[in-house]
Amino acid sequence: MSTANKEIGPPVIELGAMGWLRKNLFSNWYNSLLTVFGLYLLYILIPPLVNWIFLDANFVGSTRDDCTNEGACWIFIQQNIKLIFYGLYPTEELWRINFVYLILLISGVYLLIPNLKYKGWVGAFLLIIFPIICVVMLSGGLGLEAVETRLWGGLFLTLVIAGVGIVLSLPIGVMLALGRRSKLPVVSILCTIFIEIWRGVPLITVLFMASNMFPLFMPEGVNFDKLIRALIGVMFFSAAYLAEVVRGGLQAMPKGQYEASQAVGLTYWRMMALVILPQSLKMVIPAIIGSFIAIFKDTTLVLVIGLFDFLGIIQFVGTNPDWLGFSHEGYVFAAAVFWVFCYAMSWYSQRLEKKLDTGR
Amino acid sequence: MSSELMIEMKNVHKWFGELHVLNDINLEINKGEKIVICGPSGSGKSTLIRCINRLEEHQRGNIIVEGTELTNDSRSIERIRGEVGMVFQQFNLFPHLSILDNCSLAPIWVRKLPKAEAKDKAMEYLKRVQIDDQAHKYPAQLSGGQQQRAAIARALCMEPRIMLFDEPTSALDPEMIKEVLDVMVGLAQGGMTMIVVTHEMGFAKEVADSIIFMDEGQIVEAKNPKDFFDNPESERTKTFLSQIL
Numbered sequence: 001m002s003t004a005n006k007e008i009g010p011p012v013i014e015l016g017a018m019g020w021l022r023k024n025l026f027s028n029w030y031n032s033l034l035t036v037f038g039l040y041l042l043y044i045l046i047p048p049l050v051n052w053i054f055l056d057a058n059f060v061g062s063t064r065d066d067c068t069n070e071g072a073c074w075i076f077i078q079q080n081i082k083l084i085f086y087g088l089y090p091t092e093e094l095w096r097i098n099f100v101y102l103i104l105l106i107s108g109v110y111l112l113i114p115n116l117k118y119k120g121w122v123g124a125f126l127l128i129i130f131p132i133i134c135v136v137m138l139s140g141g142l143g144l145e146a147v148e149t150r151l152w153g154g155l156f157l158t159l160v161i162a163g164v165g166i167v168l169s170l171p172i173g174v175m176l177a178l179g180r181r182s183k184l185p186v187v188s189i190l191c192t193i194f195i196e197i198w199r200g201v202p203l204i205t206v207l208f209m210a211s212n213m214f215p216l217f218m219p220e221g222v223n224f225d226k227l228i229r230a231l232i233g234v235m236f237f238s239a240a241y242l243a244e245v246v247r248g249g250l251q252a253m254p255k256g257q258y259e260a261s262q263a264v265g266l267t268y269w270r271m272m273a274l275v276i277l278p279q280s281l282k283m284v285i286p287a288i289i290g291s292f293i294a295i296f297k298d299t300t301l302v303l304v305i306g307l308f309d310f311l312g313i314i315q316f317v318g319t320n321p322d323w324l325g326f327s328h329e330g331y332v333f334a335a336a337v338f339w340v341f342c343y344a345m346s347w348y349s350q351r352l353e354k355k356l357d358t359g360r
Numbered sequence: 361m362s363s364e365l366m367i368e369m370k371n372v373h374k375w376f377g378e379l380h381v382l383n384d385i386n387l388e389i390n391k392g393e394k395i396v397i398c399g400p401s402g403s404g405k406s407t408l409i410r411c412i413n414r415l416e417e418h419q420r421g422n423i424i425v426e427g428t429e430l431t432n433d434s435r436s437i438e439r440i441r442g443e444v445g446m447v448f449q450q451f452n453l454f455p456h457l458s459i460l461d462n463c464s465l466a467p468i469w470v471r472k473l474p475k476a477e478a479k480d481k482a483m484e485y486l487k488r489v490q491i492d493d494q495a496h497k498y499p500a501q502l503s504g505g506q507q508q509r510a511a512i513a514r515a516l517c518m519e520p521r522i523m524l525f526d527e528p529t530s531a532l533d534p535e536m537i538k539e540v541l542d543v544m545v546g547l548a549q550g551g552m553t554m555i556v557v558t559h560e561m562g563f564a565k566e567v568a569d570s571i572i573f574m575d576e577g578q579i580v581e582a583k584n585p586k587d588f589f590d591n592p593e594s595e596r597t598k599t600f601l602s603q604i605l
Binding site: 257259261263275279356358 | 457
């Protein structure tokens with residue numbers, strides 16, 4: 001009996017491409033209908049899009065008159081690429097930005113390759129020394145010519161705001177989350193108030209306040225750079241959201257983990273750093289990256305205080321009389337670049353989750 | 361046996377809200393003594409041992425561990441936690457760390473041992489509980505019995521002078537209870553001062569110097585195993601014994 005059973009394979013209908021199609025796309029009448037409808041949608045949407053973006057597009061030339069084909073005029077992007085990527089940063093100083101990108105790229109790739117030695121040191125370099133290099137290289141000093149932040153713009157500015165916001169908001173968010181759960185009522189109440197105020201205000205309001213109202217509270221003559229004020233606003237705004245995400249992770253921790261850490265004699269901060277946070281942050285990685293992605297896209301709001309981020313500068317160059325009427329190209333290009341960055345974060349998040357998974 | 365006093369509890373009281381969970385507990389435990397605490401659920405036996413390393417705070421009376429009185433002073437709490445190891449019902453291993461790292465974490469960060477030395481010591485204790493071959497796995501990859509033995513090794517790595525066991529076999533499948541009890545018996549024979557909350561009466565008979573029966577926050581009866589099982593005085597003890605034996 002048992003030997004006979006082994007010889008029976010699965011039904012042929014379940015196997016191969018046909019089996020897959022049948023199971024997933026045509027399992028019953030409404031599934032089949034949806035499949036056909038989906039295919040029809042793709043048919044009417046994809047070909048025109050591909051034609052516009054690639055096949056009928058214009059890639060070569062230097063003025064709008066070279067855009068003779070039906071499709072997109074990518075010459076518009078090409079001709080303004082310096083503005084779009086770097087804003088008004090002086091052309092002869094662009095190497096400074098590129099140098100910073102290069103360091104970031106090299107250390108980032110190094111960190112992504114599995115099983116390399118000294119990753120801890122590279123990480124420490126990125127978090128401690130790299131920011132100093134950035135400040136000196138980008139704004140000037142140590143013999144480098146100063147470049148005012150009002151000249152910063154484009155994708156570069158977007159990366160600066162999002163980068164600073166993301167990197168600084170995580171530790172602040174963690175501290176706020178720990179503070180909110182503190183047994184000391186003063187700490188807990190202060191953190192709760194801070195979190196709820198920042199979460200209760202739209203980012204656009206935060207930016208307006210940072211830009212217009214903050215100077216009113218300052219003594220005359222004292223004036224922070226507008227970019228720094230925006231950075232602080234974005235940072236605290238993001239930190240308040242992250243604090244709640246992290247708090248969710250902390251609350252999901254079983255009590256036994258706290259007790260076991262205390263029983264072996266770990267002090268509060270060691271317990272948090274070695275046992276509780278590694279586990280609870282791991283649990284909320286998707287939500288943390290979600291917050292990061294939101295902040296990355298929200299940087300576009302700095303336009304309202306007169307900073308020209310990536311999207312802002314694309315809209316701005318679209319108002320140049322030489323290039324009127326190419327806003328479609330601009331928005332599609334902006335969407336593509338934003339998507340690349342956000343998807344990269346999302347991909348990294350999934351990778352990190354897999355890597356850190358040790359079961360429960 | 362030397363009669364060095366390790367733990368002293370004097371008139372200890374504790375309430376959870378209105379509930380009087382520990383009611384006038386008086387207890388003296390000497391070096392090398394093995395105490396088994398039993399009693400119905402909710403009788404306060406877990407709370408009692410959790411007061412000894414300050415996982416719970418007592419509200420009245422004194423608890424003195426190795427000459428250090430437990431107060432709100434965090435240094436005295438830290439000192440006592442360094443001397444007292446604890447094993448939990450749910451193991452409470454750190455799931456994000458390998459078994460080896462679970463064991464070497466506290467020696468490295470609390471005892472400040474060099475990493476290599478802490479890992480050697482961890483391997484030594486893992487060998488003693490016979491799971492050194494699992495040292496590089498994560499807790500989730502081990503069976504319940506193996507996890508509990510790892511948890512015992514983790515506590516031992518701090519080289520405590522007193523070990524507390526809070527129902528160490530209650531969450532285990534029946535076939536795994538023995539491997540954990542064997543480790544505990546070995547530890548008892550090595551002269552460790554132990555307080556064990558358990559319903560494993562076979563274990564109690566074999567190793568306990570004294571068995572304490574608790575009910576409604578009070579110590580009802582405290583006797584050596586022979587007298588405890590043969591001549592229980594209180595009605596409550598008799599009822600309890602008839603239910604579990």
